[in-house]
Amino acid sequence: MQPIHHLGEEISNARRDQLIQLEARSQRTFTPSQAVIARSAGVFHWTPEGKKLFDFTSGVLVANLGHNPNSWMRRFYRYMNWPESFSNASSFFEAVPMTAYNGVTPIEMEASQRLIEFTKNRPGGSRLNQVMWAASGSEAIQKALWAAMARDKNRPMILATRFGFHGKKGLANAVTGSEQDSERDPRVRFISFPMQECADVSKREDEIDLRPFRHELHELWDQFDHKIGVMITEPYLGGGGSYHPQKSYLQMLQAFCHQHDLIFILDEVQSNFGRTGKMFAYETYGLEPDMVVLGKGLGNGVPVAAVLGRGDIFSSLQYGEASDTWSANPLNCASVLATLDEFEERDVLGPMQEVSKFIEAGLIELKKFPFVEHVRGEQGGMVWGLEFRPHANLSGGEWANRFVLEGYLGDGGTTPGVHLLGPLAKKVVRISPPLVITQEEASNAMAILHRAAQRMNSET
Ligand SMILES: Cc1ncc(COP(=O)(O)O)c(C=O)c1O
Structure with a gap:
């Protein structure tokens, strides 16, 4: 090479x-x-x-928030209880642990509570009453789908919007792209996402004809009646080429989910913390998802992700079914707290x-x-x-x-x-x-x- x-x-x-x-x-x-x-x-x-x-x-x-922001970094240090300088007098210093697998740290509880409040108390956030931590976006997507699919084992099928990007691993990969990609997971079916309709900023104000999209949804519903239990979409196609749809399209997807009791998952791994002009895309697009998946900007550089969502759905998973080494690690939690502080205290x-x-x-x-x-x-x-x-x-x-x-x-x-x-x-x-x-x-x-x-x- x-x-x-x-x-x-x-x-x-x-x-x-x-x-x-x-x-x-x-x-x-x-x-x-x-x-x-x-x-x-x-x-x-x-x-x-x-x-x-x-x-x-x-x-x-x-x-x-930019690379290495001073005030974020100061907060992060403070949450970790790290000293200003490291003494040679002893081999260890007392601070927040950097691992907490199967232990409960106060910083984790603080981060969970703050993140729930931060997301729930915004227009459209009312269903977001529990959190499930992860270390990367694709892991969080996978966990969200696991929980949604465990809610009703008789409805294992997933609807995903075509040409979305949700990650390269496991179920996140399964809901990425389209049916054209090789070796598709048979539980996943794709529906069209507007692309021509939002091909350029000049089309922003154009009305979108929702009938073909609705028709596709109903056809799939009839074909797989009672077997589809969850729908996942990005608010806008990020990795798929930056397609930012008319609000009415996403609202139509959500209405379909409500009508047929599908769990509506919004992948905000990319859009979260301001990219769409509001803190979250569910505010920008006027949505009220059952689960919102966060990542990327959540830790401003520290690898952390999270699913915010309905506790009744999360409780379909038992102890250990979504656990791993890094989720809710105190380092992650400190980074999230520092990010929340910054967004709360600065415009x-x-x-x-x-x-x-x-x-x-x-x-x-x-x-x-x-x-x-x-x-x-x-x-x-x-x-x-x-x-x-x-x-x-x-x-x-x-x-x-x-x-x-x-x-x-x-x-x-x-x-x-x-x-x-x-x-x-x-x-x-x-x-x-x-x-x-x-x-x-x-x-x-x-x-x-x-x-x-x-x-x-x-x-x-
Ligand atoms: C919308 C969206 N979802 C999920 C992911 C996957 O996140 P990660 O790369 O952290 O696994 C990405 C990453 O680009 C993304 O843009």
Whole structure:
């Protein structure tokens, strides 16, 4: 395999060479820049060569409050009861344990209570009265589905919305994608998610004809009568290419669940903590789910996930059926408490909504280039997809990859660049900076992206 190298990046290139030797390539998603990140703060990364990168990914929508925020970190330390400095006088110090398997720590109870209050007391949160912890998004999805399926063993079938992404492991993988993927789990059936209907921000206000979607649902219901017990959807298709549906579609899914007593699971692993403009997508979309799955930004960088939902459904699982080494680990709980404190005590979303308008306008302007086809995203939120189209003998995917690379290189050498991930759905570049990005930072980063597109255009 050829390593990725960039001119003038001696240290980074050496690390990229090492990577090929030391790690399985499958654990990493392909990104043409393959940025080597030595340090990070706020919305910035720095390469070992000192090149500054505006992080337009938030580490795949995790660092919502930015990288290494001082006040979050102080709170996190305090919750762990860690000392300011480490003494040599004794071998151990007394603090919150870093493992608590089958023990009950006060910090776990505090985090559970605070998270339930934080989610339940918002419009649409009334069903969220218990929590089930996990260490990653896909684990939490799996646990949510286990609990939902255990409620009524005579209804083992799951409806999932087509081209969703819920994770790569176990049942999370089973409800990801579509029936076209190989070796599908026979318990899972897929229904259409609006894509053409929300292909671009310009279609946001368009009415959507729900009849075909309703028809599909009823056909499936008749075909598998009494066997479907649960429905899972993302609020918007994230990994599937950033499709943000009209509210009425999701509300129609929920109404169907209520009508037939299906458990309605909303996967907010990506959308939680502000991405859609409100704290949770169930508020943005006017929903009242039976379970909401949280992850990514929940610990602002500490690996933690959770399912919030109806205790009567969770109680279908017995002791141990959803236990594992890391769930509700005190480190996870401390990170969640620090995140909740930050969102409760600072107005993160107000200023974000202003910067959101500016970024969106800049993205729409990119449509003047012949290789940019669509912009999709959340109004007042902080997540968009930029879709590339075929042009001048290059496919949309090739343009998308070039854009990621040109964004990284910026104006060359150690001039600042913009860090982006490899394209979603082959041709969509996701734009998802930390929520705390300022107008000035956004303006500088957008200027880099515009110059990148300009260079790409003039080179064809
Ligand atoms: C909506 C959604 N659900 C679930 C997952 C899986 O989370 P994890 O990668 O933590 O397993 C992701 C990850 O990208 C996601 O975007």
